[in-house]
Amino acid sequence: MSVDLAVVPVAGRGTRLLPLTKSQPKEMLAVGAKPVTQYVAEELEQSGINRMVFVTGPGKQAIENHFDPDTELITALREYGQEDLLESLDFERMDVDYIYTRQGRQLGLGHAILCARPVVGEQSFVVALGDSIIGVHAQSQIVKDLIQLFDSEKADGVIAFETVPREEVVRYGIADVRTNHEDWFELADLIEKPSVAESPSRLAVAARYVFRASIFDYLSKTDAGKGNEIQLTDAISAMIRDGGRVLGIPLATGERRFDIGNFPSYFRAFFEFAIQDPQYGQMFSKFARERLHEMDTHE
Numbered sequence: 001m002s003v004d005l006a007v008v009p010v011a012g013r014g015t016r017l018l019p020l021t022k023s024q025p026k027e028m029l030a031v032g033a034k035p036v037t038q039y040v041a042e043e044l045e046q047s048g049i050n051r052m053v054f055v056t057g058p059g060k061q062a063i064e065n066h067f068d069p070d071t072e073l074i075t076a077l078r079e080y081g082q083e084d085l086l087e088s089l090d091f092e093r094m095d096v097d098y099i100y101t102r103q104g105r106q107l108g109l110g111h112a113i114l115c116a117r118p119v120v121g122e123q124s125f126v127v128a129l130g131d132s133i134i135g136v137h138a139q140s141q142i143v144k145d146l147i148q149l150f151d152s153e154k155a156d157g158v159i160a161f162e163t164v165p166r167e168e169v170v171r172y173g174i175a176d177v178r179t180n181h182e183d184w185f186e187l188a189d190l191i192e193k194p195s196v197a198e199s200p201s202r203l204a205v206a207a208r209y210v211f212r213a214s215i216f217d218y219l220s221k222t223d224a225g226k227g228n229e230i231q232l233t234d235a236i237s238a239m240i241r242d243g244g245r246v247l248g249i250p251l252a253t254g255e256r257r258f259d260i261g262n263f264p265s266y267f268r269a270f271f272e273f274a275i276q277d278p279q280y281g282q283m284f285s286k287f288a289r290e291r292l293h294e295m296d297t298h299e
């Protein structure tokens, strides 16, 4: 595949998850048995990405520590006869180069991606938002599909979308569709967090993108937009206005995006991953069923 590098922005403060995120990054919160960021890295690695540029900020060192191989821990597990736990550290051996760069000032998602420019240079790259998991246990093909379409259509950008309820368009970048093809569409525009009345569709950006390096030129010319932040969406919109070809792929039916940016969707994600956990899922599902039944009968 033509793209083997991803930029993973993880600098956001996670204010919608306070107090949980006061001293730990939201990207390190547990979803079932793993932290969010490990699912993101595993998904990317399975999609052929072997260089990941994390754009970090204050208080995010736990992410770097998580991906460092910990030989002392491995030796200790062996010494104490806990070899059965070694498997849980297999992710440390993924064939991936981790690169960390900082977003010195919190000026928005678009600005965070621009901070990766000196590392990315002129190559095309994936953007994977570090607080979103695609598919239960991150078993998703979406990044592969984005790259394939990006190559075959010689696009300037390809973005993953999911259909959201109308009242939720206010939380996402929303597609204005120009033309529909069999399993993808071309964008006429992309609008960041429109009002329900003004939203051109219910197709919301689902945290995964592929771009040519030319997106950096647009980002560097983008002024602060919604929320007084430099928005990636506005740079994409400018690229389209200039004749750039930006395409969208809907997530496969049944493939869900888990947004670890607010409590309702974090709780849903944890629950879903816990009931589908290979080791503890059955036990936990039984507990959940019994507990809900008990609550129903006491109402």
Ligand code: G1P
Pocket: 109, 129, 132, 171, 172, 173, 174, 192, 193, 204, 205, 206, 207, 208, 231, 232, 233, 261
């Ligand atoms: C960001 C993007 C938005 C996108 C969303 C989820 O918003 O700006 O376009 O739909 O991620 O992928 P945020 O959640 O950072 O407010």
